Amino acid sequence: MSETNLTNLKTYTTADVLARPPYRGQLLINGRWVDAADGGTLERKSPAHDTLVAVYAKAGVVDAERAIAAAREAFDRGPWPQMKGAERARILRNVAEGILARKEELALMETLENGKPLAQSRAEVEGAADLWHYAATLARNLHGDSYNTLGEKTLGVVLRDPIGVVSIITPWNFPFLIVSQKLPFALAAGCTAVVKPAEVTSGTTVMLGEILIAAGIPAGVVNIVVGRGNVVGEVLVTHPDVDMLSFTGSTSVGKQAVAKSAQTLKKVSMELGGKNPQIIFPDCDWDAALDATVFGIYFNAGQCCNSGSRILVHESIAQKFAAAVVERSRLVKVGDPLMPGVQVGAITTDKQLETILSHVDAARKAGAQVVLGGSRMNTTGMYVEPTVVTGVTRDMAIASEEVFGPVLSILTFKTLDEAIALANSTLYGLSAAVWSKDFSTCLTAARRIKAGTVWVNTFLEGHAELPFGGYHESGIGRELGRFATEDYTETKTLHMHLGERTEWWLPR
Ligand code: NAD
Numbered sequence: 001m002s003e004t005n006l007t008n009l010k011t012y013t014t015a016d017v018l019a020r021p022p023y024r025g026q027l028l029i030n031g032r033w034v035d036a037a038d039g040g041t042l043e044r045k046s047p048a049h050d051t052l053v054a055v056y057a058k059a060g061v062v063d064a065e066r067a068i069a070a071a072r073e074a075f076d077r078g079p080w081p082q083m084k085g086a087e088r089a090r091i092l093r094n095v096a097e098g099i100l101a102r103k104e105e106l107a108l109m110e111t112l113e114n115g116k117p118l119a120q121s122r123a124e125v126e127g128a129a130d131l132w133h134y135a136a137t138l139a140r141n142l143h144g145d146s147y148n149t150l151g152e153k154t155l156g157v158v159l160r161d162p163i164g165v166v167s168i169i170t171p172w173n174f175p176f177l178i179v180s181q182k183l184p185f186a187l188a189a190g191c192t193a194v195v196k197p198a199e200v201t202s203g204t205t206v207m208l209g210e211i212l213i214a215a216g217i218p219a220g221v222v223n224i225v226v227g228r229g230n231v232v233g234e235v236l237v238t239h240p241d242v243d244m245l246s247f248t249g250s251t252s253v254g255k256q257a258v259a260k261s262a263q264t265l266k267k268v269s270m271e272l273g274g275k276n277p278q279i280i281f282p283d284c285d286w287d288a289a290l291d292a293t294v295f296g297i298y299f300n301a302g303q304c305c306n307s308g309s310r311i312l313v314h315e316s317i318a319q320k321f322a323a324a325v326v327e328r329s330r331l332v333k334v335g336d337p338l339m340p341g342v343q344v345g346a347i348t349t350d351k352q353l354e355t356i357l358s359h360v361d362a363a364r365k366a367g368a369q370v371v372l373g374g375s376r377m378n379t380t381g382m383y384v385e386p387t388v389v390t391g392v393t394r395d396m397a398i399a400s401e402e403v404f405g406p407v408l409s410i411l412t413f414k415t416l417d418e419a420i421a422l423a424n425s426t427l428y429g430l431s432a433a434v435w436s437k438d439f440s441t442c443l444t445a446a447r448r449i450k451a452g453t454v455w456v457n458t459f460l461e462g463h464a465e466l467p468f469g470g471y472h473e474s475g476i477g478r479e480l481g482r483f484a485t486e487d488y489t490e491t492k493t494l495h496m497h498l499g500e501r502t503e504w505w506l507p508r
Helices: 014-019 061-077 085-101 103-114 118-139 175-189 203-215 229-238 251-264 286-302 318-329 350-365 416-423 439-448
Strands: 023-025 027-029 032-034 041-045 052-057 145-147 154-162 165-169 192-196 222-224 244-248 267-271 277-280 310-314 369-372 387-390 407-413 431-435 453-456 489-497
Touching: 023 203, 027 061, 027 203, 052 103, 052 203, 061 165, 061 192, 061 222, 061 229, 085 103, 085 118, 085 175, 085 203, 103 118, 103 175, 103 203, 118 175, 165 175, 165 229, 175 192, 175 203, 175 244, 175 267, 192 229, 203 222, 229 244, 229 251, 244 251, 251 267, 277 286, 277 416, 286 318, 286 407, 286 431, 310 318, 310 416, 318 369, 318 387, 318 407, 350 369, 350 387, 350 407, 407 416, 416 439, 431 439, 439 453
Parallel strands: 023 052, 165 192, 165 244, 192 222, 244 267, 277 310, 277 431, 310 407, 387 407, 431 453
Antiparallel strands: 027 032, 027 222, 041 052, 145 154, 154 489, 369 387
16 A cells, blocks of 8 residues: 655645655555565656655566456456446546545645646646546446437447456656546546556556545556556557557657557557647737747646647747747746746656757757757756747757757748648647637638647647547547547447348348
8 A cells, every 4th residue: 555644735845845755656456555576666756856756666567467457357347347327427526526635645746756836736636636527427428329210120229338448558747637638538438447657757646546446446447557668568558458558658659559559459549749839920919929938838847748839920020029938938937846936847857858958959050049048957956947949940850859848949931821831840730829819810720730729819728628639640539528438438339120021131
């Protein structure tokens, strides 16, 4: 059993938090908390403070296989897939309330492992609880279809069957939100699951296991294995007893996962990378567009699949706009994510820190101008300065590759056609934004942009009701929205003959 000693959370100071003993997390397999079969452990340090935050049992192949066996058994012989939608909904609502009851503890763990400001972690936890509530409503609404139009003697009924065992693999940038974009919808449909969080941010997912048990989830329905992607993740992607893979992460790992899962023809749902443009027309609401530009690139230290990492601005206002972005970027408060008022925390991993800096370096070498920031900050913890790069052209790597850091590229355009061509010029297609007071400009652009979400005069807003996912190499499928549970089902056709047969194949 894992435990925390984070009590009386409203009164802690940064020093109190850092002085606490590390969180201890085990694997959740078949309703029990267990250590890894080989006794292995995995440690996580806070990227902002360089102190030990958590120690986990580290799953290996054997543990992953046991978790899958438990999920298989729970699906094939357990009560969950047969349970009434209303009963599943009740348990999902219990989970949502359990999340809210432990909001502060979850938020603190997210901040300590990921490096994001505490206020943003709290908002993430609240958003996640809302998704559990929303999935509960869908659990009662999942239904098939029927055809009463096939002739007097034929009735067609289309059933929705839960697909089976789902492997859920998540990244480190919004660990709690992303597991909540998947797991409650799979559960609402009647599936069972094996969940593998990113190894550097496993805490909130392990805590979710505690909440699930308290909420009444039957043993084996949700299994949680902390471990390495190339060990545990690999088993979850390839195992023949898994029916579906729901993956969020990088496009490169995602592509490999799709290829490997194809050996057993699993259904896949893939949420991958993005290089998302915000198109700024001269008649935009200047202040709103500037604010969204700064928020869009620095939120979560730019470690967002949806980060607005490319600004495409009309050449007539480009110079003034870039100068204003730099001015506002200087106002962004970067620092210890436990301190109130901080807007941008630490970079989550040292590997990511290196990746960000190497992208900036490559942009400089390619002829772009780094007009603000571009370096690691000289302090304890892994912080990168808010960075603005101008003079970026379409052929430069920084114009098309995901940096996943607080680094904004600014490109210019002359016409709407050119803006659309630039917006659609990368291999990604996750999201985009259009800024103009002219509705016709907004809608013309929005209709021609190839992206799963196009924001119009706003950015990075999300609602459980609205589907989310990407075109092209940003993914396969959509999460959220009223069809979210359907993704975790198989369709079964009942083709029924009524009454006596009058037509025969062999002569009679
Ligand atoms: P990643 O691809 O490195 O890792 C994602 C998950 O895959 C982790 O749990 C990791 O352990 C696991 N993994 C690694 N190797 C594996 C393997 N061989 N087999 C199976 N699983 C394996 O991604 P990351 O660095 O954790 O996250 C950042 C990426 O995620 C960015 O590209 C970002 O755009 C993307 N992302 C996309 C969305 C979206 O909804 N589209 C949301 C958040 C993040």
